[in-house]
Amino acid sequence: MEYGLDRKSNSLKTFNTVFIIIWLLIACFPFIWTFWGSFKVRADFFSRTDWWYAISAFNTLIETGGKFTIDAYSQAWIEGEFWKASRNTIIVTVFVVSISLFLGTLGAYALSRSSEKYAFWILIAALIFRAMPHITLVSGYLFPFFQLQIWGILPTTIVVLIAINQPFTLWLLYSFFKTVPKELDESALIDGCSYFQAFRHIIMPVMWPGVITAGLFSLMLAYNDFTVTALLLNQENHTMVPKIQSYLGTNQHQGNLMWAVSAVVSATAPLFMLVMFFQRQVISGLTAGAVKG
Amino acid sequence: MPNKTFFWFFLPTGLAMILFIGLPIISTGVQSLYSKHDQIVKEVKKCDPFGCTVSIQVDQEETSKLREEKPLGKFNGFGTYIDRNHLAIDEISKFWNETDSFDEFTDQVSNLPFYKALIFTLTYCLFVTPNVLLLGFLIALSLNAVARRIRGPLIFGTILPMIVTPLVGSLVLFWMIDSQGIIGANLQNLMNDPYLSLKSSKTLTWITIIIYGIWHHSPFAFVVFYAALQTVPQEPIEAAIIDGASRFQRIRHIVLPHIYPVVTFVALISLMDNFRVFEPIIGFSAEGSAQSLSWLIYDNLVNEEVILFGSAAATSMMTIVGIAILLAPVLIRTWREFRTVR
Numbered sequence: 001m002e003y004g005l006d007r008k009s010n011s012l013k014t015f016n017t018v019f020i021i022i023w024l025l026i027a028c029f030p031f032i033w034t035f036w037g038s039f040k041v042r043a044d045f046f047s048r049t050d051w052w053y054a055i056s057a058f059n060t061l062i063e064t065g066g067k068f069t070i071d072a073y074s075q076a077w078i079e080g081e082f083w084k085a086s087r088n089t090i091i092v093t094v095f096v097v098s099i100s101l102f103l104g105t106l107g108a109y110a111l112s113r114s115s116e117k118y119a120f121w122i123l124i125a126a127l128i129f130r131a132m133p134h135i136t137l138v139s140g141y142l143f144p145f146f147q148l149q150i151w152g153i154l155p156t157t158i159v160v161l162i163a164i165n166q167p168f169t170l171w172l173l174y175s176f177f178k179t180v181p182k183e184l185d186e187s188a189l190i191d192g193c194s195y196f197q198a199f200r201h202i203i204m205p206v207m208w209p210g211v212i213t214a215g216l217f218s219l220m221l222a223y224n225d226f227t228v229t230a231l232l233l234n235q236e237n238h239t240m241v242p243k244i245q246s247y248l249g250t251n252q253h254q255g256n257l258m259w260a261v262s263a264v265v266s267a268t269a270p271l272f273m274l275v276m277f278f279q280r281q282v283i284s285g286l287t288a289g290a291v292k293g
Numbered sequence: 294m295p296n297k298t299f300f301w302f303f304l305p306t307g308l309a310m311i312l313f314i315g316l317p318i319i320s321t322g323v324q325s326l327y328s329k330h331d332q333i334v335k336e337v338k339k340c341d342p343f344g345c346t347v348s349i350q351v352d353q354e355e356t357s358k359l360r361e362e363k364p365l366g367k368f369n370g371f372g373t374y375i376d377r378n379h380l381a382i383d384e385i386s387k388f389w390n391e392t393d394s395f396d397e398f399t400d401q402v403s404n405l406p407f408y409k410a411l412i413f414t415l416t417y418c419l420f421v422t423p424n425v426l427l428l429g430f431l432i433a434l435s436l437n438a439v440a441r442r443i444r445g446p447l448i449f450g451t452i453l454p455m456i457v458t459p460l461v462g463s464l465v466l467f468w469m470i471d472s473q474g475i476i477g478a479n480l481q482n483l484m485n486d487p488y489l490s491l492k493s494s495k496t497l498t499w500i501t502i503i504i505y506g507i508w509h510h511s512p513f514a515f516v517v518f519y520a521a522l523q524t525v526p527q528e529p530i531e532a533a534i535i536d537g538a539s540r541f542q543r544i545r546h547i548v549l550p551h552i553y554p555v556v557t558f559v560a561l562i563s564l565m566d567n568f569r570v571f572e573p574i575i576g577f578s579a580e581g582s583a584q585s586l587s588w589l590i591y592d593n594l595v596n597e598e599v600i601l602f603g604s605a606a607a608t609s610m611m612t613i614v615g616i617a618i619l620l621a622p623v624l625i626r627t628w629r630e631f632r633t634v635r
Contacts, residue, residue, distance in 0.1 A: 008438070012540075016435045016438055016439070017439075019431070019435050020432075020435055020436065020439065020447065023432055023451070024447065024450045024451065026508065027450055027451055027453055027454050027508070027512070028450045028453055030465045030466055030469055031453060031457075031465060033465075033469060033475065034465045034468065037468070045468075046468070046471075046473040046474065047473060047478075048473055050478075051473075051474070051475045051478035051479065054475065102305075103305045103306040103309060104306060106302045106303070106305060106306065107302060107303045107305070107306035107307065109302060110294060110298070110299045110302030110303045111303070113294045114294045114299050115294075116296070116299070119299075120631060122303070122307075124624070124627065125310075126310070127620075128620065128624075129310060129314045129315075131565045131616050131619075131620055132314065132318070132613065132616065133568070133569035133571075133587055133612055133616070134569070135569070135571060135587045135590045135591055135594075135609070136318075136321060136587075136590065136609035136610075136612050136613055137313075137314060137317045137318070137321075138590075138594065139321055139324070139590050139593075139594060139602070139605040139606055139609045140316070140317025140318060140319075140320040140321035140324070140606070140609070141313075141317050141320075142594060142600065142602065143320065143324055143364075143365070143602050144320055146364075147364060159309075159313065160313055162309055162313075163309040163310055163312065163313030163314055164313070164314065166306050166309055166310050166314075167310065167314075170306065195294065195298045195302070220456060223458075224457070224458035225458070226458060226459070226460050226572055227571070227572075227591075231591075231594055231595070241458055241460055241461070244460065244461065244464070245460060245575065248464075248578075260464065261468070264461050264464060264465065267461065268457055268461060271456060271457065272453070272456075275449070275452070275456050276449060279445070279448065279449055279452075282452070282456075283448070283452075283516050283519075283520065
């Protein structure tokens with residue numbers, strides 16, 4: 001709120017600055033710390049004797065001869081087969097994003113151009129579906145998938161994630177298409193286009209801002225999913241997040257803890273880059289449903 | 294749009310939702326009515342020089358045959374719902390009769406697995422949701438007051454906790470708070486208690502998970518509130534300043550009423566998300582002292598000996614009922630609005 005009349009006192013300004021700095025520390029420091037620690041050996045990052053070892057790299061110097069080491073990364077990616085997990089994540093993410101956007105744009109366009117009662121009820125149903133905890137859906141899938149013998153493979157998981165992703169995509173794109181003036185496609189219809197032609201030639205060229213936002217959220221859902229991928233994929237096909245969990249082991253002290261640390265950094269870095277580039281779209285997507293009502 | 298065109302446009306996404314969200318809910322409902330087969334026993338007569346003994350053995354062959362023929366298990370009606378691991382009707386009536394004081398009774402009940410999980414889930418929702426709203430609003434207010442050109446990076450830093458998956462977020466915090474991490478070790482020094490650790494106390498574990506929840510969800514509330522603050526009209530605020538309203542009064546009487554609809558939206562979404570809390574329990578390896586409803590389902594589904602489909606499904610159905618109760622006020626309001634619009 002910056003306007004001429006509103007003069008802030010100096011103490012308020014200081015308080016505000018301090019508050020933001022503290023919050024940013026709380027929000028970001030854990031990630032910076034984990035990134036820093038991933039280049040140390042376990043005895044330093046999880047030191048029993050002195051936490052300062054994580055900064056002074058006492059054991060890392062003894063064990064590897066340098067202050068920083070990439071052992072955790074090379075071991076996790078090669079021995080821990082994290083390369084396989086990231087390959088699986090890429091496959092899942094690409095298919096989920098492209099297919100769910102394709103289905104979602106068609107459905108949301110239809111919803112936004114329909115004035116029938118059922119369109120309203122479909123949106124409400126989508127809202128209810130959005131509220132379903134994923135684990136309850138998974139408990140419905142497991143038994144039939146075992147019977148049909150389609151458990152454990154990537155295509156099943158991709159289809160499931162596409163479906164789970166639909167309600168949110170529909171809502172997001174519905175509110176986006178509502179902002180595209182009806183007159184655009186109506187004039188095309190009068191000129192003799194069919195609805196499909198109007199969609200193809202009139203709507204498609206202008207829909208990309210909305211589609212990019214919806215795509216980002218589909219990407220985050222597919223990339224971040226734990227519940228579905230952990231329970232519907234077998235060991236061989238695990239994506240990154242369940243893989244990280246498997247590094248933890250049942251007991252903290254038996255698992256390859258440093259592998260998990262480096263895997264967490266490897267999995268988070270691409271996501272952060274992406275959000276940095278598309279920050280505007282992420283924020284507009286989060287607020288689309290809320291502010292426009 | 295004509296109905297026929299609508300149908301073809303909507304068919305693919307509709308089919309996906311019906312097949313993989315609608316049907317699974319029905320499948321869960323059906324599964325919850327069945328439980329796994331009992332083992333078939335047979336009497337085996339063993340004779341040796343000292344006489345014959347009859348022993349009872351499990352007939353492996355028959356049991357596995359039955360399991361193959363009817364993989365769903367035996368029909369159990371609502372038996373699973375009321376057994377010890379779920380609503381535990383028998384146990385509760387037993388406790389009611391046997392215990393002397395009400396405290397003792399609630400103590401006993403809160404040790405039953407389902408109620409234990411329900412209490413944790415509700416406590417988590419109750420503490421996280423209001424704090425998320427408050428913290429999100431405070432961050433939005435104070436970021437809204439800094440100079441426009443440095444807001445971009447500040448917003449980026451603020452939303453980081455939200456964009457990582459809950460498992461990663463809780464792990465990153467856990468590694469710091471654990472007794473061998475930076476915060477845990479310093480707390481031990483500060484409190485002068487070398488045995489202080491997250492796992493040592495149930496209360497500490499609960500508090501940590503709740504703090505994690507606030508940390509993870511506040512950015513979402515922030516983003517929505519921040520966007521809403523941009524739409525607050527300036528004239529009434531200027532008028533209030535001229536009339537001598539304090540900063541607090543301006544927020545209380547002008548800003549809050551303006552963004553009120555958004556507050557209910559954020560509260561609802563965050564309540565829905567908090568109700569399914571699950572990954573942080575795995576991230577903090579807190580299964581021992583904190584269990585949520587979703588975690589119970591997960592635990593049944595990853596059971597090593599035999600997957601407890603019936604038990605998981607029953608808990609799922611009750612979770613869905615819980616979600617329905619949470620959503621009911623919103624749905625009723627929408628229904629009323631819809632009727633009056635017509």
